[in-house]
Amino acid sequence: MAKMVEGVEALTRKLEALRDKVPEAIRPVLVKSGEEVAADARTLAEASRRSGSLIESIHVTGPGETTPAHSTDGGQRTARPFEVLITAGNTKARHAHLVEGGTVERQHKDGTSTGAMPARPFFNPAWRLNRRKAQQRINRALRKAFREAAND
Template sequence: MSITRRSSDALARRLAALPAEIVAKVQPAIQKSVNEIAADAKTLAEASRDDGDLIRSIEATGPGQTTPAYGTDGRRKLHDLQGAVTAGAPDVRHAHLIEFGTDPHVNGGLFAGTQHPGTDPQPFLLPSWRLNRARVQRRINRAIRKAIKEASA
């Protein structure tokens, strides 16, 4: 299933209809999950360690918070039921190049005209999500079920 504007709007309407008490009880599960994913991303990024700037730039952003300005997809306010793990800082703008690698190309700037051989990908964000996806889904589903059960009791 692809995400379209219509399906995204429909999801936003359904999320807005959730009682605040249920949202509040699910948020800790989301925060714990993004913290675990960020920790695993930092561990996996060790393979590409040069000076540690990339590893230090990996951040977990919890529900309702704002992502860092120089994060993977820029500054944005997250929904109350959304978390994000980003990588990047004002002086660390190469997370995507490490994650996905680069193709061979002709250099510009200081080394203009020289041939760069490209770099192999050293993924750290996507594998950390894949490692945690099932556990995150179970944890959040369990929190939702518990919150609904308590709200209806």
């Protein structure tokens, strides 16, 4: 019976070490992956460049940080410990969704038209380009953290 208690105590110690090590091990990996997605989004957004405000507004928010005030979430979203948020938008650029999805022509009451704008996706393609590499990087970091916690 005493051997089982020692095993439970050892397992508990290892799980507590894992709880402490994983967030610190995974944070840099998450931020690096987020920065890569943002860099590709900026590159892809070049096709829609007029003033550059949209490209400059693409921002990475790391774990525990809050999104910028004029971003998609309006500065009200704090990234959780295992989350990175990539947003676009600020006071000069509030049109990321219009560039990403395009617009259709609309008629005003006075007969003028807004015109249509074709979609120039930059956000979703950037994520699709980087998703697999980010997932693999995160999995490697987790496995390493698990091994280190198990060996302590």
